[in-house]
Amino acid sequence: MSLVRPFFVLPILAALLSGSAAGASGGKGGEQEIARLEEKSARAPENAEILRDLGLLYLDAGRFDKAMARLKKAARLDPEERTLPLLLGLCHEGRREWAGALDAYRLYRSDDRSSAVARTVRGRMNRVVRMVYEERASALAAEPAPLSPGLLAVRPFEVIGETETYGNLGKGIAEQLINDLSLVKDFPVVPRLLFEALRAEVERSRAAGRDPLAVASLDAMLGAGWSLGGTIAPREEDDEIRIDYFLANNETGEVSPPSTLSGPLADFLALEKRLAFDVIQKFGVPLAEGERRAVAAVPTRHFRAFLAYCDALAAEDRGDSDAARALYAQARRLDPSFALAAERAERTAGSAEAIRAIAEAEIAYPTEIRTERRLARSAGLLLPAPFPERGEASDLSNVRAAARADLVIRVDRP
């Protein structure tokens, strides 16, 4: 088996996939290796392993077309090869073919859906989705979408008062409202990630001296016929929170008189649900019973957990994955039943390096894991073995220990 060196190329790959063309070369050593493997492949054109290794080298060198051709051929020859969907996904990403990348990652077979590897691949898919939004946002900033009268944009609500603690509640309520309204059939809503991507794009344009907002508002650029916005005023000393909200018709310029909801802090998400139902009613959209139940479901009843979740959204929006991950984890600690926080945490996983590392581990698995297992077993016979699972005690634990060692699933081992 010919193995390409794993971590030598990671920085190059990372640079490539983050959009930088600098360093898009496998180096002299890489080129020599490519030439050697091409020669080998010419002698054995049906060898999927050589084609896969070649594809990997081309991928690392940023030569995505060649990589794609080799990898696709390898996939045709050996559809069971576990590495290929990952490498093809990275290849598609390199070519900015987001749908192709998502399709490729979907083909990766993980032994365990809840494993770190499976989460990482799903995290990568989420990042691809974010890239799709970034590309769309860039296009919208250059050329706003035509107005869709039924499309609703939910703006982050403005927080009045203690912004240090509650500042990100505005993002959280917008996210939650979008989640709820998206559950309703025939109620088009602008995805929050697209709204945030457009906002970031506009900021970049303004920093470059061009202000797209001079021409059209964010909502107009998105083609949203309606906008929902408002303010949140938390008052900790009174244990009360007040939400004022309004609807704006972007076609006519009319703005509805603000509506107000208030209640204890802990009931914040119950207030948000009332707001969502009020908006649905104002738009006159009929609700099926299943939709009503889905919208009414509260992701958490723990207000502090929801606050941590909102902070995580903000951290994610500013690209701080580590902070977002920690905050999602904090939300889960405060409310272990907060499944949405766990789901969102997946979005913080899945760097290109991690995907590449998984692919590398998959390639190395057959020989590496067998060598490692053999060495461990042999070494265990040479000195007093670890206690007690593989210990001197001749009991059932011996077999279970052996079984457990073998159960280590490919690269899923922690």
Added chain:
Amino acid sequence: MKRTIARGAAALLLLLAFAEPALARSDEVRLVDKLFLEGELGVSVRTWTLRKDGSPDAKVFEIAAPARFRKPVGAHGDLVLELPGVWASIEEEEKSEYRGPADARLSASFRPGGAGTRVGIFVGIPIGASKVGEEERAVAEAVADRMLGLPIKRFGEGLDVGASLVHGFALPRSLALSAGGGYLRKGEYAFLGSGGAEDEYEPGDEIFLTAGIEGEWDGAMLFRAAADFRFRMFGTDKRSGEDFYEEGDEADLLLDGMLALAPGRRIDVRGFLVFKGEGSERGAFGTGSIDSLSIERYLRRGMTGDYREFTAAYTHRVAGWIDLSAAARAADFGEYAVANSSSGAALLGSGRVFEIGGGAETDLTARLRLLLRAARLFGEAEGGAVDLTGLDLGAAIRWNY
């Protein structure tokens, strides 16, 4: 003093564990960096009742509570610290009991450059009790009986130091081979003989040689088989500076098979065959007439003859989150063999032990795994003169970071 050393070692390891910033540890980082620290806390309870005509029933139990920490060092190294606590007793007409730590173990392994050679180092840290008192001596000797299969066979010995070197490699298709050797220097320790007199005991050093092969075949089902041969040579034990006992050399054959029927369903089988050479008569306890021995005296004979063991287990994942297993074990023990017997004494140590049981394993969280097991034990020794029945229970929590 010994306990202080153990506590210090554990504290140092925990300190190492948390020396790195916790927030930076994410699953995707772990994919590249691998495991940071693994800890395991377990409790195992093994009880036996032994019956013999003309002797009161003897009850033996041992509760072992080992704490185990594994810290990967670099990409190809591992450091393992094991701190076992034990509570054991034997009750016949009188009760003999021991509670306290057993010797700790520190082992390290390293694969230079990640290649096919693995270097191992082992240190047995003497924090357990070797100088047990009169009331603890019966249980300290009985737990070493191999038929009982207790997880902790000695509460305390000397400072043991060992090293091993093994080389292995995987062949392109499905085979992997390995061969290696090891040396264990066993440290001397003091013990209290009968009458309370202190004596020095210096166990003989041990040399290990091994060679093994395994194969893996992946078709509709995955099949894996392994065979390992080991040869153990024992030096002469010394008591008060004089040669005392020489254990017979040993040749072992370990055979394993695994058939993965489908995801979450597998069958494991194991055979372990020990061929024991003749030991010295002097210093050996494995002689005497069973008729003249009480159960307690019998268990203190520490016999080491041939040994054959066969185990089979079936594991089935239920509802996608819990692995249930059923397992059975049969062990056949051969009598002690003596070179050039001068006394013509009867040889002891033959018997059969069976286990039938099961277990469960599940992930409580992404980083916390629970392991449970239970088994019924029964058997007989010395041609049916001794009847054995017992129970084995175990639980462990494994945590990784």
